[in-house]
Amino acid sequence: xxxxxxxxxxxxxxxxxxxxxxxxxxxxxxxxxxxxxxxxxxxxxxxxxxxxxxxxxxxxxxxxxxxxxxxxxxxxxxxxxxxxxxxxxxxxxxxxxxxxxxxxxxxxxxxxxxxxxxxxxxxxxxxxxxxxxxxxxxxxxxxxxxxxxxxxxxxxxxxxxxxxxxxxxxxxxxxxxxxxxxxxxxxxxxxxxxxxxxxxxxxxxxxxxxxxxxxxxxxxxxxxxxxxxxxxxxxxxxxxxxxxxxxxxxxxxxxxxxxxxxxxxxxxxxxxxxxxxxxxxxxxxxxxxxxxxxxxxxxxxxxxxxxxxxxxxxxxxxxxxxxxxxxxxxxxxxxxxxxxxxxxxxxxxxxxxxxx
Amino acid sequence: xxxxxxxxxxxxxxxxxxxxxxxxxxxxxxxxxxxxxxxxxxxxxxxxxxxxxxxxxxxxxxxxxxxxxxxxxxxxxxxxxxxxxxxxxxxxxxxxxxxxxxxxxxxxxxxxxxxxxxxxxxxxxxxxxxxxxxxxx
Amino acid sequence: xxxxxxxxxxxxxxxxxxxxxxxxxxxxxxxxxxxxxxxxxxxxxxxxxxxxxxxxxxxxxxxxxxxxxxxxxxxxxxxxxxxxxxxxxxxxxxxxxxxxxxxxxxxxxxxxxxxxxxxxxxxxxxxxxxxxxxxxxxxxxxxxxxxxxxxxxxxxxxxxxxxxxxxxxxxxxxxxxxxxxxxxxxxxxxxxxxxxxxxxxxxxxxxxxxxxxxxxxxxxxxxxxxxxxxxxxxxxxxxxxxxxxxxxxxxxxxxxxxxxxxxxxxxxxxxxxxxxxxxxxxxxxxxxxxxxxxxxxxxxxxxxxxxxxxxxxxxxxxxxxxxxxxxxxxxxxxxxxxxxxxxxxxxxxxxxxxxxxxxx
Numbered sequence: 132x133x134x135x136x137x138x139x140x141x142x143x144x145x146x147x148x149x150x151x152x153x154x155x156x157x158x159x160x161x162x163x164x165x166x167x168x169x170x171x172x173x174x175x176x177x178x179x180x181x182x183x184x185x186x187x188x189x190x191x192x193x194x195x196x197x198x199x200x201x202x203x204x205x206x207x208x209x210x211x212x213x214x215x216x217x218x219x220x221x222x223x224x225x226x227x228x229x230x231x232x233x234x235x236x237x238x239x240x241x242x243x244x245x246x247x248x249x250x251x252x253x254x255x256x257x258x259x260x261x262x263x264x265x266x267x268x269x270x271x272x273x274x275x276x277x278x279x280x281x282x283x284x285x286x287x288x289x290x291x292x293x294x295x296x297x298x299x300x301x302x303x304x305x306x307x308x309x310x311x312x313x314x315x316x317x318x319x320x321x322x323x324x325x326x327x328x329x330x331x332x333x334x335x336x337x338x339x340x341x342x343x344x345x346x347x348x349x350x351x352x353x354x355x356x357x358x359x360x361x362x363x364x365x366x367x368x369x370x371x372x373x374x375x376x377x378x379x380x381x382x383x384x385x386x387x388x389x390x391x392x393x394x395x396x397x398x399x400x401x402x403x404x405x406x407x408x409x410x411x412x413x414x415x416x417x418x419x420x421x422x423x424x425x426x427x428x429x430x431x432x433x434x435x436x437x438x439x440x441x442x443x444x445x446x447x448x449x450x451x452x453x454x455x456x457x458x459x460x461x462x463x464x465x466x467x468x469x470x471x472x473x474x475x476x477x478x479x480x481x482x483x484x485x486x487x
Numbered sequence: 488x489x490x491x492x493x494x495x496x497x498x499x500x501x502x503x504x505x506x507x508x509x510x511x512x513x514x515x516x517x518x519x520x521x522x523x524x525x526x527x528x529x530x531x532x533x534x535x536x537x538x539x540x541x542x543x544x545x546x547x548x549x550x551x552x553x554x555x556x557x558x559x560x561x562x563x564x565x566x567x568x569x570x571x572x573x574x575x576x577x578x579x580x581x582x583x584x585x586x587x588x589x590x591x592x593x594x595x596x597x598x599x600x601x602x603x604x605x606x607x608x609x610x611x612x613x614x615x616x617x618x619x620x621x622x623x624x
Numbered sequence: 625x626x627x628x629x630x631x632x633x634x635x636x637x638x639x640x641x642x643x644x645x646x647x648x649x650x651x652x653x654x655x656x657x658x659x660x661x662x663x664x665x666x667x668x669x670x671x672x673x674x675x676x677x678x679x680x681x682x683x684x685x686x687x688x689x690x691x692x693x694x695x696x697x698x699x700x701x702x703x704x705x706x707x708x709x710x711x712x713x714x715x716x717x718x719x720x721x722x723x724x725x726x727x728x729x730x731x732x733x734x735x736x737x738x739x740x741x742x743x744x745x746x747x748x749x750x751x752x753x754x755x756x757x758x759x760x761x762x763x764x765x766x767x768x769x770x771x772x773x774x775x776x777x778x779x780x781x782x783x784x785x786x787x788x789x790x791x792x793x794x795x796x797x798x799x800x801x802x803x804x805x806x807x808x809x810x811x812x813x814x815x816x817x818x819x820x821x822x823x824x825x826x827x828x829x830x831x832x833x834x835x836x837x838x839x840x841x842x843x844x845x846x847x848x849x850x851x852x853x854x855x856x857x858x859x860x861x862x863x864x865x866x867x868x869x870x871x872x873x874x875x876x877x878x879x880x881x882x883x884x885x886x887x888x889x890x891x892x893x894x895x896x897x898x899x900x901x902x903x904x905x906x907x908x909x910x911x912x913x914x915x916x917x918x919x920x921x922x923x924x925x926x927x928x929x930x931x932x933x934x935x936x937x938x939x940x941x942x943x944x945x946x947x948x949x950x951x952x953x954x955x956x957x958x959x960x961x962x963x964x965x966x967x968x969x970x971x972x973x974x975x976x977x978x979x980x981x982x983x984x
Contacts, residue, residue: 184895295835296842300552326835329853330846331827332798335861338896339799342856343833345888346849350832353845358838359551375888381880381934384923386845391532391581392569392953393685393841398548398555403582420888427937431884434930450895533959539693541686566692568953569685 132464134455135214140475140482143319143372143415143444144209146250146259148224148242149200157244162237174225174238178290178321178344179449183337187448199448202253209445210256213455216472217482218445219285220250220259221372227265227290227323235264236274243278251283258482260288260317268301272308279312285481286315286370291347292322298354303363310364315413315478318351319372320344345420348374349382352412356386359399361411368478370413373446375420380434383408409437413478415444416459416470418451425461432466442478443471489623490594492601492611496618499523504563506538509624514591516620517542517574519561524574525622526563527589531579535567537588545571545580592623637719638957639978641918642822642875642946643712643760645723645753648699652752653728656744664737671733673797673828682831682840686952694950701950705753712949713759716957719975720984722788723753723762724822724875729793730767730774731825738767739777746781754786761982763791763820771807778808782815788982789818789873793825794847800854801861813869818916818981821854822875823847844953848881855915856889862902864910873916873981876948880923883937886911912939916981918946919973920955928962935962935969943973944981 148154151173155163165171179186187198191208199205210218226238242262250257261278263271278284287309295301297318309316321344327333328343348371355361355369371379383405390397390404400407421427432441445457458467476482493507499518506528507514513528515538528538545560562571562580571580577590598615613619647653654662674681686692688700694711696704712718725745732738742765749762764781766774774790781787790812798804800821812819824847830836831846851874857863864870889907897903917938923931935943945961948954955961961973978984 184898185892292834296832296837297834299835299838322833326833327829328833329799329857330829330831330833330850331794331796331800331853331857332802332829334799334853334857335802336899338892338899339853339856339860341896342889342892343853345885346833346853349849350834350837350842350846353842354832354834354837357842363551375884377884377887378881380925380930381878381884381923382845382848384880384925384931385848385878385921386841388921388924389841389844389953391579391586393839393844394571394581395546396685396839396841398546399551399553418888418891420884420891422887422890430933434925434933436927451891533956536693541692564686564692566952567956 132467134457137468137471138214138216139443139471141209141215141218141445141447142370142442142475143221143417144205144218144447145449146220146222146246147198147200148222148245154238154241154245157241158237174228176223176225176228176321178340179223180337185341185450188450191448202250202257205447206254209447210254215256217256217258219479220246220257221288221317221319222246222259222262223319223321224262225323226262227293229264229266232264232266232270235266236270239264239274243274247281258283258285260284260286261314262288263305265289265293265302265305265323268304272304275305275308275312275314279314282481282484284314285479286317288317288319290321290323291318291344291351292324292326292328294323294325296354297351298356298358298360300358303360306360306364306367310366313366313480315368315370317370317372318348320347320374322347344373345375345378349378352382352408353386356400356404356407357397359397361407362399368411368413370415370442370478372415372444373418373449374414375418376414376416376441377420377431379408379414409440413440413442413474415442415446417444417446417457419459421459423460428459428461438466438469439474439477441470442475490621491624492613492619492621494620496595496620499620504538504542509622512624514622515563516593516622517561517563519574523593523595523620525591525593526572526574526577529588530565530567530570531586531588532565532568532570535565537563537565537572539566540564541566542574545573594621594623595619596621637717637975638945639975640718640721640947640949640957641873641944641978642920643708643721643723643949644702644951645725645749646700646702646727647748648703653741653744653748656747657740661737661740670728672729672731673733673826682843685840689951691950691952691954705757708949709757712947713757718957719759720978721760723749723760724791724820725749725763725765726793726822726824729825730765730791731769731793732767735767735770735773739770739773742767742777746777750784750786761788762786763789764817765791766808768792768805768808769797771804775807775811778811778815778817782817787817789820792819792821794821794823794850794854794877795825795827796854797827799857801857801859801863806863806866809863809867809870813867816869816983818871818873820873820875821851823851823877848877851877852881852885855885855911859889859907859910860900860903862900864914865902865904871914871916871981873918873944875918875946876920877917878921878923879917879919879938879943880931880934882911882917883934912942916942916944916977918944919960920946920948921953922955922960929964932962932964940969940972941977944977945974
């Protein structure tokens with residue numbers, strides 16, 4: 132079965148803000164002036180050093196270097212090539228990096244407006260996540276309220292490492308707003324670098340930094356469940372984007388076992404964590420941390436005991452696979468259709484609302 | 488009659504427990520506010536002896552950040568991995584439908600009724616002036 | 625490591641790779657501490673990278689995190705050798721147990737004090753446990769944040785055969801592959817001693833890389849991530865290349881996360897080998913050759929066979945049984961391993977792998 136026949140929904144691709152000047156037209160006058168007057172260079176994140184191998188596939192880089200920044204690039208490389216039905220743009224521009232919440236809020240807002248002008252208006256198959264500044268969850272909720280009336284926004288986006296575990300009550304205004312608008316919350320690999328990227332401090336190498344995204348997802352999933360986010364917001368779905376997938380079930384086995392003995396500490400958690408995750412958590416398929424072995428991939432999926440959890444994703448332009456090898460090997464046709472089409476539609480109800 | 492005499496009521500003061508053996512099984516009897524409850528002395532997880540566990544109240548909650556402490560919700564915590572079992576029903580608090588320990592019906596009868604020979608007293612000596620706890624195995 | 629063939633353990637016994645001895649009180653260490661350090665302890669007490677004088681930042685679910693039925697008449701569980709013998713060693717046919725003290729640890733903020741405490745603990749281990757009970761071996765405690773003194777302690781203790789490994793706690797102030805820790809690996813490798821990393825300690829960083837979780841449940845779930853970061857560090861800093869004898873044992877982090885983590889590191893190394901040219905082989909190869917891992921706390925799935933499938937991916941020569949006696953979340957040797965294991969697999973996990981690692 133060819134990918135094109137699937138008409139997949141790409142649940143994780145990355146529009147790239149080429150530089151801060153591209154955002155200036157969307158900033159309030161004082162911020163536009165400050166960017167210029169103070170020489171603010173930008174909010175690009177070292178979670179993806181621009182020339183690092185993972186940050187972009189060589190054949191997706193314009194003339195072999197730099198980052199693809201245009202809709203035309205994405206059409207040529209993925210959207211048209213794979214006959215993608217809808218694509219959800221998750222802009223990773225680091226509004227969340229700003230230590231000033233005011234700057235963070237301003238940048239997030241600008242990114243969303245830039246996204247509308249450059250991607251949503253330019254390409255009818257595009258959808259997007261609302262970028263928010265987690266520095267101030269109340270203001271993040273206000274940004275969600277501001278952007279949500281445009282139905283092409285289908286998700287709220289947060290980075291995987293922020294100031295506190297994302298399940299903590301200080302972040303609940305974000306979930307309340309998301310649930311109110313019927314939007315899932317996408318947690319994407321990336322850090323605001325408030326803490327060392329590992330629980331044991333700062334590693335030397337970028338390869339370790341990228342590996343540490345996995346630890347972030349473990350901590351965040353643990354937090355969302357332990358803090359009872361899904362009790363408080365029963366309509367909420369959380370999508371773990373670019374997490375690696377194969378870490379999920381072993382983590383939930385461990386957490387569920389501990390929970391049986393520590394239930395009284397978190398008495399609002401009335402169901403096994405692994406069951407809560409099956410109902411409320413979804414994961415994008417790239418990267419898929421497993422060898423190219425259908426038997427192993429099959430086992431990992433079988434351990435999930437659910438065919439509803441995985442979502443097709445190109446992770447464009449990150450370099451996770453070569454050519455068209457976006458799907459892990461050995462998946463059945465039925466399972467592939469589910470992850471390419473049914474699961475994304477179930478997870479992002481708004482996709483059904485606005486026809487392209 | 489399946490009911491077996493296992494203890495004198497006065498053996499188990501309020502809030503206390505007693506380990507007995509019936510038909511080759513170890514059973515823990517609890518006295519909660521004058522009512523008797525009996526469960527098998529073996530955690531379904533790895534076989535911990537529940538009689539060595541903590542008798543306490545199961546903390547419950549209707550929403551994150553709120554904690555309910557309702558004394559009726561008596562649980563025995565396995566001394567090993569701390570799984571909580573409702574002493575009335577044997578059901579675990581973590582997964583009541585799936586994980587439970589055998590619980591047994593109990594009855595309290597005066598000695599006068601027992602010495603009439605209708606009940607199996609086995610080797611348990613019974614006096615007319617005392618009350619006894621029986622369990623149904 | 626000796627070349628002698630492993631001696632068979634009699635009667636389907638077991639080697640328990642994680643038992644926690646405890647002092648009854650600090651008085652137990654007094655004979656082994658100088659007056660200076662005793663006075664220091666009496667005045668300033670223990671201080672690590674967290675704020676509590678007594679207890680722990682995340683309150684445990686059972687007092688001192690102990691099994692309720694393992695308390696002796698006086699002192700903490702693990703402080704009474706007789707009870708340890710009857711309740712655990714005899715009851716479970718433990719042919720050999722490795723003692724890993726957690727308190728005091730090698731992580732006190734005052735590294736000189738920490739070194740003194742570790743040395744005292746090492747003396748105490750020999751006098752109180754291993755010389756009285758030959759089924760017990762011990763770890764060399766070291767002040768792991770001070771590479772030089774840790775190396776010195778390793779050199780001092782290595783000739784004593786009751787010590788079978790060096791013990792660190794997992795939440796170190798930097799990822800374990802960093803240069804400050806290299807003297808530890810160098811000294812341990814010189815004496816062919818494995819380095820064991822046991823969960824806990826206080827790195828001074830939050831338990832997750834996105835800040836402090838609220839609950840003990842979360843802290844417990846987060847241990848593997850810290851270990852993963854240190855394994856990645858050991859690999860990518862080239863420690864396994866630099867010290868060909870260096871062997872790592874991971875204790876009390878469970879194990880089911882290891883294959884997914886290996887696979888992730890392999891993909892990343894493939895992609896970004898250029899950043900770390902000193903790392904000559906795929907990470908999974910270092911893991912399969914130099915990393916061992918204890919089984920406790922054994923992961924549990926509703927379909928137990930799934931956990932066995934993960935054990936298959938790890939390799940039956942890597943896994944080592946541990947009880948974690950007398951902690952509350954311990955694994956009973958009778959029930960702690962999946963019943964579907966074949967005889968050969970059982971033997972390897974229950975004792976053969978430990979025999980090989982410790983050269984017994």
